[in-house]
Amino acid sequence: MSIAIGWRRAWSPTWQGRAPLPNAADTLTPDAGAVARFRGDLARLVEIDDxxxxxxxxxxxxxxxxxxxxxxxxxxxxxAATVDHGIRSASADEAAFVARLCADRGIRHDILTGPLPARVGRTANLSARARALRYGLLERHMTCIGADRLATGHHADDQRETLVMRLNRGSGVAGLAGIRASGGRIVRPLLSWRRDDLAAIVHGCRIAAVDDPSNVDHRYDRARLRKALRDDTLLDVAGLVSSAGALADADDALGWTARQLFESDCSRDGQSIGFDIGNTPFELRRRVVERCLRAIDSGIEIRGEALVRFVRLLESGRPAMLGVVKGSVVDRGNAGIHWLFTLAPVRRGG
Structure with missing residues (x-):
């Protein structure tokens, strides 16, 4: 995906509609206890001294x-950087607010802009396209300014909402691992913090933050769920966050094992890959098969449900197709069952 990047360093000192920020000489900082807690959380994810x-x-x-x-x-x-998606009329003013906030504290801040990616496939809703633009711009900006890591403000209440949404969708281990504390160059050091804790820090520094109307827009699944969970006292947020961490560890362990099985139990012969399935459990079979498919066709689009159907067909002894890759079953008697993956023959018209 090609994303054009623009950034600007200006802010609007005459922006109306927000409580005034304190003067630079009077800026307040979070209390020492919150800073010490954050230092510990961040140090678990990055080399904090560098x-x-x-x-x-x-x-x-x-x-x-x-x-x-x-x-x-x-x-x-x-x-700091703010992505102005240009979707809402207030977004430019919100970015200008952040710019002034940073200027008052001597923090380098850039406003990043670019066109939304075009609609592609079944997942090209507006939120997904905005997310793709946001992370594309931020990743490239990291390179421009020499930053090592990108930090986002996902917190414990976001994690709760994500887990409930994915439970409703019937997600497996990877989905129920929720929002990861780190992935690639992105870190999320606030996953143990509650939304109210963070709001209190901002209020204590006498800052009136932006209210994003999409957070209460019932056209969005997450906004409806947030409202439903607002007064919930049955789901323990700290427990959910801990469970998500445990599931993330389990997902990592399964991924590590699948990599080992791919190396030990799969063999390549020209354009084909064979997998000696033995008594490998289904979840590991699914992950190894995904690796085989990607090794055959690096550009293959794999959706979870389609991959499960593909593996189940092979388990039943029938051939299966996913994209341009064909899977077939070879019974080698005492040598066991062998799954063979190859590019399907090109279909000719006429």
Whole structure:
């Protein structure tokens, strides 16, 4: 996907509609206890004495709290960026608010802009396209400014919402691992923090953060779920966060095992890959088969449900197709069952 990048460093000192920020000389910082807690959380994810951290700041209380905490810990190794998607009329003013907030604290801040990616396939809803634009711009900006890691403001309440949504969709281990604390160059140091804790930090620093109307827009699944969970006292958030961490560890273990099985139990012969399935459990079979498919066709589009159907067909002894890759079953008697993956013959018209 090609994304054009633009950024600007200006802010609007005359923006109306927000409570005024304190003067630079009067800026307040989070209390020492919150800063110490954050330092510990961040140190578990990065080399805290060396890291150059880019903080993604939308202007909402979660990301503003993250910025305040990160700056308190890292000082001049903390940078900020705001992506102006251009979807809402207020987005430019919100980005300008963040720019002024950063200017008052001596934090480098850039506003990133670019065109939304085109609609592609079944997952090209507006939220997905905005997410693709956001992370594409932020990843490239990291390279431009020499940042090592990108930090986002996902927190414990986001994790709860994500887990409930994925439970409703029947997700497996990978999905129920929820939002990961780290992945690639992205870190999420606030996953043990509650939304109210973060709002209190922002309020304590006398900052009126942005209210994103999409957070209460009932056209979005997450907004409806957030409302339903608002007064819930049965789901223990700390317990859910802990369970998500345990499932993330389990997912990593399954991924590691699948890599070992791919190396030991799969063999390549020209354009074909064979898998000696033995008594491998289904979940590991599924993961090894996915590796085989990607090794045959690196550009294959694999959806979870389609992959499960593909593996189940092979388990029943029948051939299966996914994209342009064909899977077939070879019974080798005492040598066991062998699954063979090859590119399907090109169909000719006429």
């Amino acid at each position: 890291v150059r951290l880019l903080v993604a700041v939308s202007g909402g209380p979660d990301s503003v709290a993250l910025l305040l905490l990160a700056h308190a810990v890292l000082v001049d190794r903390c940078y």
